[in-house]
Amino acid sequence: MTVPQFPRDFLFGTATSAYQIEGGWNVDGRRPSIWDTYTHASPRRDTGDMACNTYHDFQTDINLMSVLGLNSYRFSVAWPRVLPEGRGQVNAKGLDYYDRLVDALLVKNIRPFVTLFHWDMPQALQDAFGGFAGRETASYFADYAEVVVRRLGDRVKDWITLNEPWEHAALGHLLGEHAPAHHNPWTYLKVAHHQLLGHGLAVERIRAACPDARVGITLSLTPILPKTDSPQDVAAAKVADQFFNTFYLDGIYKGQYPDPFWSQVRWLHPHIGADDMQVISRPLDFLGVNFYSREYARAVWWMPFLRFWVDGDLSASGEKVVNGMPFTASGREVYPQGLYDLLMYLKREYNNPFLYLTENGAAFTDHLDGERVHDEKRVAYLQGYMDAAAHAVRDGANLHGYFIWSLTDNFEWSLGYGTRFGIVYVDYVTQRRYVKDSGLWVKEMICGQTG
Numbered sequence: 001m002t003v004p005q006f007p008r009d010f011l012f013g014t015a016t017s018a019y020q021i022e023g024g025w026n027v028d029g030r031r032p033s034i035w036d037t038y039t040h041a042s043p044r045r046d047t048g049d050m051a052c053n054t055y056h057d058f059q060t061d062i063n064l065m066s067v068l069g070l071n072s073y074r075f076s077v078a079w080p081r082v083l084p085e086g087r088g089q090v091n092a093k094g095l096d097y098y099d100r101l102v103d104a105l106l107v108k109n110i111r112p113f114v115t116l117f118h119w120d121m122p123q124a125l126q127d128a129f130g131g132f133a134g135r136e137t138a139s140y141f142a143d144y145a146e147v148v149v150r151r152l153g154d155r156v157k158d159w160i161t162l163n164e165p166w167e168h169a170a171l172g173h174l175l176g177e178h179a180p181a182h183h184n185p186w187t188y189l190k191v192a193h194h195q196l197l198g199h200g201l202a203v204e205r206i207r208a209a210c211p212d213a214r215v216g217i218t219l220s221l222t223p224i225l226p227k228t229d230s231p232q233d234v235a236a237a238k239v240a241d242q243f244f245n246t247f248y249l250d251g252i253y254k255g256q257y258p259d260p261f262w263s264q265v266r267w268l269h270p271h272i273g274a275d276d277m278q279v280i281s282r283p284l285d286f287l288g289v290n291f292y293s294r295e296y297a298r299a300v301w302w303m304p305f306l307r308f309w310v311d312g313d314l315s316a317s318g319e320k321v322v323n324g325m326p327f328t329a330s331g332r333e334v335y336p337q338g339l340y341d342l343l344m345y346l347k348r349e350y351n352n353p354f355l356y357l358t359e360n361g362a363a364f365t366d367h368l369d370g371e372r373v374h375d376e377k378r379v380a381y382l383q384g385y386m387d388a389a390a391h392a393v394r395d396g397a398n399l400h401g402y403f404i405w406s407l408t409d410n411f412e413w414s415l416g417y418g419t420r421f422g423i424v425y426v427d428y429v430t431q432r433r434y435v436k437d438s439g440l441w442v443k444e445m446i447c448g449q450t451g
């Protein structure tokens with residue numbers, strides 16, 4: 001294989017999130033999050049009750065990371081483990097868990113990147129304020145951030161406030177596919193704005209608690225193309241891009257929400273405080289980019305306010321090939337060129353921000369064959385996307401690390417455990433791990449760095 005080459009100090013890591021791997025949902029003082037409530041509401045849903053059991057054993061996975069040569073790890077802290085009611089009383093046992101996890105990573109020379117919110121809103125805050133639909137939650141989030149940073153900030157220097165605010169707002173509050181499963185455009189915009197406000201408030205508190213912290217946010221960025229060349233579809237794609245991407249990018253980097261999207265949804269605007277946009281656009285040390293694929297938008301008359309529709313369906317299942325383009329088991333087109341284009345777009349349009357690719361990876365149908373998993377499609381996927389990233393770095397993109405989603409198979413939200421993203425296979429009955437061929441490929445790729 002030709003090994004994609006990256007600069008000498010480039011970070012190679014994997015990413016996970018608390019609810020998707022930890023289990024231990026009701027032990028040591030942790031109280032429910034909206035995901036516990038949502039998954040327990042129907043007997044047909046997989047739950048995160050056990051997940052990959054890392055609350056009880058993280059060492060096995062840290063040893064695996066070390067064997068694979070990974071030098072960084074992105075994980076998230078479960079808000080309801082640290083503050084069971086979302087605010088107020090701190091749960092010492094919850095914080096102790098992350099303390100031990102960080103120490104164990106550092107023993108293996110693995111640099112921790114900590115995400116503070118990866119969608120597991122404490123149920124108590126959901127009940128009291130509607131989660132981020134309530135403006136108060138932005139302040140409670142900043143308080144929580146400070147609690148965690150005060151405890152871990154002597155060893156953890158890389159902090160990510162939010163993971164994918166679009167997904168939490170849209171899948172959870174507009175499209176009803178994620179907890180808390182609402183369908184409300186007003187709530188969507190409140191949640192979107194208040195998450196960003198919480199992010200900005202937290203940035204200040206993190207810096208105060210840990211002056212040498214490097215602080216960023218992770219956005220999922222999905223290039224949007226018009227379905228046809230018609231002026232209607234071109235205009236629709238612009239609004240779609242603003243809805244998915246530049247609402248967040250422009251809020252953070254320009255301190256304003258983009259038009260025409262923002263005017264089109266004027267009837268839904270939440271209250272925007274006089275200083276909100278200034279708080280939201282506080283300078284960051286890095287932008288975390290989660291990239292999977294592109295989407296196509298077309299103009300439709302029946303979609304209120306937005307007037308566009310995107311045909312891709314993230315919950316579509318089954319691998320397929322359409323017009324020669326392969327799709328993953330979670331319905332995403334395999335399109336590595338999109339990563340190159342996105343990194344160059346950020347360089348051009350957002351003044352070349354310091355970047356980490358905080359997630360990229362793929363679900364495919366994996367089979368355990370003895371002790372092996374021959375996931376050649378995932379190997380090809382990673383090779384393609386890493387080649388694209390390396391190419392962008394050569395062309396001046398300010399990219400400093402690549403975190404594969406994910407280390408192990410885990411709880412893939414509404415798709416449950418059937419959708420496997422890991423470079424390490426998990427037998428959920430025994431909790432045994434099996435390094436997939438993609439994991440071995442990653443190890444070889446890291447060993448083959450000549451920089």
Ligand code: IFM
Binds near residue numbers: 290359412421
């Ligand atoms: O599993 C998710 C993760 O929680 C957020 N980004 C996308 C991943 C794969 O779908």
